[in-house]
Amino acid sequence: MVNDVSTNKDVVSRFYDEVFIRHDMSRIDDYMRDDYIQHNGDCPQGKAGFLDFFATIFAAVPDFSYTLKKMVADGDMVVTYSTTTGTHTGGEWLGQTATGNKLEFDVVDIFRLQDGKIAEHWDVADTFTFFSQLGIVHDRKM
Amino acid sequence: MVPNTADTERNKQAVRDFYEEVFHKHDLGAVDRFMHDDYIQHNADCPQGKAGFLEFHKGFFTAITDFRATINQIVAEADRVFVYNTITGTHTGYGFLDYPPTNNEIRFDTVDMYRLRDGKLCEHWDVADTRALFTQVGAIRQ
Numbered sequence: 001m002v003n004d005v006s007t008n009k010d011v012v013s014r015f016y017d018e019v020f021i022r023h024d025m026s027r028i029d030d031y032m033r034d035d036y037i038q039h040n041g042d043c044p045q046g047k048a049g050f051l052d053f054f055a056t057i058f059a060a061v062p063d064f065s066y067t068l069k070k071m072v073a074d075g076d077m078v079v080t081y082s083t084t085t086g087t088h089t090g091g092e093w094l095g096q097t098a099t100g101n102k103l104e105f106d107v108v109d110i111f112r113l114q115d116g117k118i119a120e121h122w123d124v125a126d127t128f129t130f131f132s133q134l135g136i137v138h139d140r141k142m
Numbered sequence: 143m144v145p146n147t148a149d150t151e152r153n154k155q156a157v158r159d160f161y162e163e164v165f166h167k168h169d170l171g172a173v174d175r176f177m178h179d180d181y182i183q184h185n186a187d188c189p190q191g192k193a194g195f196l197e198f199h200k201g202f203f204t205a206i207t208d209f210r211a212t213i214n215q216i217v218a219e220a221d222r223v224f225v226y227n228t229i230t231g232t233h234t235g236y237g238f239l240d241y242p243p244t245n246n247e248i249r250f251d252t253v254d255m256y257r258l259r260d261g262k263l264c265e266h267w268d269v270a271d272t273r274a275l276f277t278q279v280g281a282i283r284q
Contacts, residue, residue, distance in 0.1 A: 077217045127271050
């Protein structure tokens with residue numbers, strides 16, 4: 001099966017804009033398979049797990065947003081490098097009650113696409129920065 | 143501009159070889175083959191240039207003599223190669239920044255993002271699971 005790299009990039013771009021910037025899940029079925037395989041240990045499996053996970057995040061961080069820095073695509077893979085931003089003013093997130101703290105940390109998301117939909121996901125995040133901003137970890141000894 | 147498939151494949155192979163020679167065999171003498179002198183480094187803990195890379199990794203390999211970066215995914219497009227990898231080893235020595243040895247098992251994920259010019263590495267960005275890394279090397283005040 002031929003992978004259409006430009007279609008794959010398009011799907012991920014639209015998914016990002018709608019979900020992570022506009023918090024609009026109404027077209028998620030167009031972008032993601034029901035059996036979405038999730039390798040981030042904090043996020044439950046499947047499209048259903050993804051929706052639950054982000055419902056909590058958007059409640060905790062109502063101004064949650066992403067700025068895309070780089071995107072590369074190769075075969076059935078699309079990788080994005082972005083900065084997550086927002087303010088933790090809403091509910092509890094990862095056991096931490098809202099502090100009003102500003103969040104700004106880098107993430108790389110790795111997606112595998114299948115028949116034009118997101119099928120599998122891995123990620124790496126700058127967790128020291130993220131958890132410090134949340135208030136869960138403290139200073140790094142320099 | 144249509145990416146040149148041959149260059150993309152050549153770039154991916156160069157990066158695989160770089161990981162094998164440098165991150166597995168710790169052959170810092172091999173770095174000249176893979177990297178431009180004016181290598182631009184965006185990781186704030188690592189000094190600039192090929193010289194900075196050599197200094198930083200000499201320390202890293204002294205602190206973690208069984209340091210290994212295992213490639214999980216490698217994705218390339220045009221002049222970019224992105225590598226999702228897992229770093230493992232044992233923190234038995236001095237040399238990783240100013241942290242004394244902990245004898246802890248080190249295991250953390252990272253994505254290294256490279257730009258290549260004429261088949262050699264010229265620029266680097268990364269995102270790493272820094273909470274895991276800095277916890278393992280004893281750097282975080284809890």
